[in-house]
Amino acid sequence: MGSPKKMLWLYSLPMFISVIFQQIYNIADSVIVGKFVGEDALAAVGASYPITMLFMAVAVGSNIGCSVVISQYFGAKKMGRLKTAVSTILISTLVISGVLTIIGVLLSGIFMKIVNTPENIFHSGNLYLKIYNGGFIFLYFYNVATGIFNSLGDSRTPLYFLIGSSVGNIVLDLIFVVVFKMDVAGAAAATVIAQGAACILALITLKFRISAIKTDEESEKFSWDMFKNVSSIAVPSILQQSFISIGNLFIQVLVNGFGSSVIAGYSAAVKLNTFTVTSFTTLGNGVSGFTAQNVGAGKLDRVKEGFKGGFMLAALLAIVSFIVFFFFGDWAIGLFMDEGGSKALETGKMFLKIVSPFYIVVCAKLTADGVLRGAGAMGYFMVATFTDLILRVMLSFVLSMVIGETGIWLSWPIGWTIATIMSLYFFLSGKWKKAYSFS
Numbered sequence: 001m002g003s004p005k006k007m008l009w010l011y012s013l014p015m016f017i018s019v020i021f022q023q024i025y026n027i028a029d030s031v032i033v034g035k036f037v038g039e040d041a042l043a044a045v046g047a048s049y050p051i052t053m054l055f056m057a058v059a060v061g062s063n064i065g066c067s068v069v070i071s072q073y074f075g076a077k078k079m080g081r082l083k084t085a086v087s088t089i090l091i092s093t094l095v096i097s098g099v100l101t102i103i104g105v106l107l108s109g110i111f112m113k114i115v116n117t118p119e120n121i122f123h124s125g126n127l128y129l130k131i132y133n134g135g136f137i138f139l140y141f142y143n144v145a146t147g148i149f150n151s152l153g154d155s156r157t158p159l160y161f162l163i164g165s166s167v168g169n170i171v172l173d174l175i176f177v178v179v180f181k182m183d184v185a186g187a188a189a190a191t192v193i194a195q196g197a198a199c200i201l202a203l204i205t206l207k208f209r210i211s212a213i214k215t216d217e218e219s220e221k222f223s224w225d226m227f228k229n230v231s232s233i234a235v236p237s238i239l240q241q242s243f244i245s246i247g248n249l250f251i252q253v254l255v256n257g258f259g260s261s262v263i264a265g266y267s268a269a270v271k272l273n274t275f276t277v278t279s280f281t282t283l284g285n286g287v288s289g290f291t292a293q294n295v296g297a298g299k300l301d302r303v304k305e306g307f308k309g310g311f312m313l314a315a316l317l318a319i320v321s322f323i324v325f326f327f328f329g330d331w332a333i334g335l336f337m338d339e340g341g342s343k344a345l346e347t348g349k350m351f352l353k354i355v356s357p358f359y360i361v362v363c364a365k366l367t368a369d370g371v372l373r374g375a376g377a378m379g380y381f382m383v384a385t386f387t388d389l390i391l392r393v394m395l396s397f398v399l400s401m402v403i404g405e406t407g408i409w410l411s412w413p414i415g416w417t418i419a420t421i422m423s424l425y426f427f428l429s430g431k432w433k434k435a436y437s438f439s
Contacts, residue, residue: 008309012286014155016313018146019282021159021166023275029187030271032173034264034336037183039344042336043260044124044184046267047117050248052132053274055104057241059140062093063147064241064285065234068374070151071289075296081226083219086148086210088226097140104133115249116256118263128184135192138199145202149209150289157205161198169194236378247389251396251408258405265347266405268336273355276321280363283314284370291374300433307371307427314363322359325352351409358413365420368427375433380426388419 034042066089073082108130117125146158169190176186220226255266287310294302325332333348365384372381392415399407426432 006309008286008290008306009313012155012283012290012310012313014159016279016282016286018155018159018162019279020275021162023271023278024166024170026191027271027275028170028173029191030267031336032170032177033184033187034268036178039264039337040121040260041124041184042267042344043118043263044121045128045187046263046270047115047121047125047252047256048112048129048132049267049270050115050245050252051108051111051129053248054242054245055100055133055136056139057245058096058100058238059136059143060281061238061241062089062096062140062234063143064237064288064373065147065230066144067147067151067285067289068233068292068376069230070148071292071374072296074152075293079213080215080217080219083210083213083215084221084223084226085230086206087219087221088223089144089148089230091222092227092230093141093144097137100140101133101136104136105130108133114253116253118256118260121260121263124184128188131185131188132191135195138192138196142195142199142202145199145206148206149202150285151292152209153293154209155286157209158202161201161205164201165194165198168197233373233376233378236382237373239382243386243389247393250393254396254400254408255405261343262347262405264337265333265344265349266351268333268344269348269351271336272325272332272352276317276325276356276359277362277366279317280314280359280366283310283317283363284366284373286310287367287370288374291371295375303371303375307367310370311364311367314367315360318359318363322356325356329353347405350406354406354409355412358416361413361420362416365416365423368420368423371427372423372432377426377432380431381423384419384422384426387422388415391415391418 030042030045033045066085070082070085070089073079073085109126112122112126112129142158142161149155149158172190172193173187176182176190180186182189255263287306290306290310291303294300294306329349329352330345332352333345336348337344365388369381369384372378392411395411395414396408399410401407403410
């Protein structure tokens with residue numbers, strides 16, 4: 001086998017490019033709506049964003065769980081169990097995503113009320129959320145399919161689908177919002193159509209890919225034991241992602257209390273922040289897959305080299321993002337709005353100036369988390385993650401009462417720093433080596 005660092009970079013690079021394209025078309029919705037519809041429309045999309053991320057958390061957590069378990073079987077060359085895992089995962093996905101899609105559509109208005117959405121943007125935000133949630137089944141299946149491809153060592157195939165989907169989404173955004181004047185509904189519809197196309201193509205390709213795998217034994221279509229095995233990784237990952245999103249919902253409630261201009265500025269800044277942090281998370285997922293395959297193959301000595309490679313790649317992105325957001329915040333936030341939104345612009349700039357210097361810290365946490373998750377050390381992983389979440393939410397409420405919205409932004413680096421210390425301790429102590437087991 002080749003250098004762990006080189007292999008990890010080759011494995012992770014397509015995943016990294018994928019998340020860039022995925023975030024680009026998420027950002028494109030806000031940029032096009034903000035530029036061509038207005039600040040209130042941008043605020044409406046922003047107010048619904050933490051709710052869409054709560055649903056996304058379930059999809060991403062499932063992606064992680066599927067990827068880790070299948071990577072373990074792939075590394076151990078247990079192809080019969082691998083095929084059982086894939087079919088069990090897809091059947092489960094159909095049921096879970098269908099239920100969540102219905103819930104998302106029916107309860108969108110209630111969700112918008114929970115986050116204290118201002119009256120002047122409530123209708124637009126609710127409409128955007130309802131349409132977006134209507135396509136959640138596509139988003140869920142695509143994320144699960146991506147996790148399966150990645151666990152088989154193929155991170156390029158889902159990248160090709162995502163590039164096409166991203167380009168299509170931006171084109172449809174321009175057509176629906178600029179040409180047909182559909183406002184926020186057009187942006188949501190563009191996202192659903194683009195995600196649906198990528199989902200269908202990914203599932204068709206995956207079917208042929210799995211069918212081509214030859215096994216000596218007959219694989220089961222659905223196994224409750226396998227479902228429990230996948231759930232043991234997926235559920236903690238879903239809880240981790242979901243609790244983060246729930247924490248962001250609480251923070252959104254605070255932000256919404258400061259009016260639509262602050263909401264608009266926060267919406268723009270948090271999209272840029274999410275772009276960067278999600279990139280770190282994706283690299284961490286690459287480390288998870290790398291760790292799982294090497295642990296499954298009994299090659300624990302390669303894991304630390306994988307961590308170093310993943311951290312180096314994430315650190316490069318952290319440095320670039322810090323330079324852009326800290327020194328060129330005017331330009332970055334200005335992408336989302338026309339001149340005249342001075343309060344929104346200043347809000348977004350302040351958020352980025354406070355959080356961007358700590359990107360190097362959070363990328364260390366997420367890389368260490370990748371090792372813990374890939375080895376199945378979910379208890380340590382969740383302790384560090386929930387510490388970050390609880391601190392950020394509590395400090396947001398306390399500090400916002402003292403110094404206003406700036407106090408909310410200050411809570412992020414404090415939570416990140418303390419949780420990073422914990423994750424690095426769990427990784428460097430080697431506790432993750434005792435957590436791995438599967439059948």
